[in-house]
Amino acid sequence: MLAKRIIPCLDIKNGETVKGTNFVNLRSAGDPVELGRAYSEQGADELVYLDITASHEGRKTFTDLVQRVAANINIPFTVGGGINELCDVDRMLNAGADKISINSAAIRRPELIDEIANSFGSQVCVVAIDAKLTEKGWKCYLNGGRLETERGLFEWAKEACDRGAGEILFTSMNHDGVKAGFADEALAQLSDELSIPVIASGGAGKKEHFRDTFINGKSDAALAASVFHFGEISIPELKQYLHSEGINVRI
């Protein structure tokens, strides 16, 4: 049986780690390579580095960072942010990333998923979805949660899967930064409907939330940022706790 995965996410701006609450109000949280190595040594199963820099210069800085991460860290890592075309994917994989994640670019041009899967294999292609529960149901958002679309979460996730996505990383904007648990009901529905792994994101506040998303949310992995960056939850303690709750984790 595959172990349930714990994934710290590092938001990167101009080469530094930051974390937003509800996608705004950024606080700084340390050097990305050092932080990544510390997480790896504590037992993180994977890392996600998300480039939230908009500028062209920032992109170059991020590519350099990806190379440093690849040289220094011995667990798999995913990079996202600013990946719009196949050549961006190629650049990131060449810099040493194991997987890439695409979000707005995939909604704007879904064929990008097919292209990535055909060129590099489904296993490198994580499709990230930011969605919010509205009066019209779960709706997907673009541009870091700033722009609502007509796309429903479940139909888009299914299409992404059919086009060759290797994993779905679902962030609930209702839950993100609130620290009251993951969107387990929607996550369980995704898991039931999709034939690929689902990563839960948004809402981690305490250890029980991880247990709940692995059991009730049927999530394959859980991603969090601030609870790890600011030491509110330590990964070794979290894993011991999950193990004691009968969840298969790598210790």
Add this chain to the structure above:
Amino acid sequence: MKVAIVDYNAGNIYSVVHALKRLGIDPVLTNSAEELSKADRVIFPGQGHARTTMTSLKEHRLDEIIRGLKQPVLGICVGQQLMCRHSEEGDVDCVGIFDVDVKRFCPTRHEEKVPCMGWNDIKNTKTALFSGFEKPEFVYFVHSYYVPTCQWTIAESDYILPYSAALHKDNFYATQFHPEKSGSVGERILKNFLNNNDIEKGL
């Protein structure tokens, strides 16, 4: 120590290069028979489709060259699969060091997703490659095809069914998982391959 990595246009091999550099080794990337034969250790990585990667190998006659190597060789992931007799992926004949065929995972339940991607434990480990292993340990896998358990199996994992996580015959070792991405456990396996004297003796 001179370590050569077989370079045949088969996916990202830089993670293997980085892993060796972290252990103080500066490997040579090559497809030359001469360079490969001079190395103390040869690593045969691989990512991608079996038929495509096998075609790349044959273009440089690397299939024959690898079969003829006398020093310790470590195949990784698709590298391991190509060291077998045949692969269902693209229905292709492979290098044939291990007399066993590579099969595709057939899920029997919704939870059994393919590719098998993530951390799984390995047990019943044998040979110097796993020297110091006393209990099941987690390593990182990404694959849709597998080698059934057979006489060459030196580590087992279980996903949908029990299968070979690693193989050994004479001077040839191979892992289905990625030691270069398997944290400190993976590092121990690479160190064993590079430094354990019994590896030289094919034990």
